[in-house]
Amino acid sequence: xxxxxxxxxxxxxxxxxxxxxSFRAAVLGAxxxxxxxxxxxxxxxFVLGISPSVVFRDYYYSDAWQSVFAVDNSFVLWxxxxxxxxxxxxxxxxxxxxxxxxxLALDFPFHTHDARQHFWPISDWVFESPVSYWDRHAHAGIVxxxxxxxxxxxxxxxxxxxRSWIVRGVVIVLLGAELFSSSVWQLL
Numbered sequence: 001x002x003x004x005x006x007x008x009x010x011x012x013x014x015x016x017x018x019x020x021x022s023f024r025a026a027v028l029g030a031x032x033x034x035x036x037x038x039x040x041x042x043x044x045x046f047v048l049g050i051s052p053s054v055v056f057r058d059y060y061y062s063d064a065w066q067s068v069f070a071v072d073n074s075f076v077l078w079x080x081x082x083x084x085x086x087x088x089x090x091x092x093x094x095x096x097x098x099x100x101x102x103x104l105a106l107d108f109p110f111h112t113h114d115a116r117q118h119f120w121p122i123s124d125w126v127f128e129s130p131v132s133y134w135d136r137h138a139h140a141g142i143v144x145x146x147x148x149x150x151x152x153x154x155x156x157x158x159x160x161x162x163r164s165w166i167v168r169g170v171v172i173v174l175l176g177a178e179l180f181s182s183s184v185w186q187l188l
Contacts, residue, residue: 001106001133003038004178005151006030008171009106010099012154017162025092027170029099033078033107036068060114070120075104077120112138151178 001009010030015023037060044050044059059065071077078100085093108118110133115126132138133147155175159168 001103001110001147002178002181003031003034004174004181005147006034006103006106007174008151008154008158008178010102011171012158013102014095014098015158015162017164017167019091019095021092022095023162023164023167023170025095026099027174029096030103032096032100033073033103036072040065040068066117070117070124073104073107073116073118074120075101075118076122078104110143148179151175 007027007030011023011026013026014029015026017023040059041052041055044055045052050059078097082094082097082101085097104118107116108127110131112128112130112132115128117124117126119125130138131143133143152175155171158171162168162171
């Protein structure tokens with residue numbers, strides 16, 4: 001899924017207007033598995049001046065980058081964080097870890113040749129799904145349509161559920177980013 005969709009779904013699943021900070025924790029947790037990609041790609045492109053095509057064609061698939069992705073996309077590590085948050089009775093940490101786990105659960109069935117090592121450090125096995133959220137040759141038209149529809153519905157749910165204009169504004173920006181990123185993938 002596109003990152004904005006992950007943020008919307010994480011917020012819809014785990015935030016609560018009656019629990020202060022839960023929206024922020026859910027959004028940040030849903031973002032966490034993609035942070036390394038954004039940092040490494042941004043530094044490579046904007047600081048080091050490397051062509052985006054080289055970054056996403058070569059660097060993305062390199063052993064070094066995949067090793068980093070294995071850490072922040074590990075069901076094992078996020079599961080440990082979830083259990084620790086549960087045992088310590090830290091509700092916002094639990095929201096954060098839950099949103100990250102949801103992100104991974106939604107990535108797992110929708111990555112083809114760009115899949116991650118979701119069970120690191122126990123295993124370096126990679127599930128290459130026949131279905132993709134972005135590759136038209138692997139049913140992205142169907143997945144992308146469902147992703148956008150779900151993002152729109154859940155965004156409406158969040159806007160109605162939260163009275164905070166800041167939260168509503170963030171949700172609208174996230175939905176705009178989702179619609180934009182989905183449109184880009186459709187063009188590619």
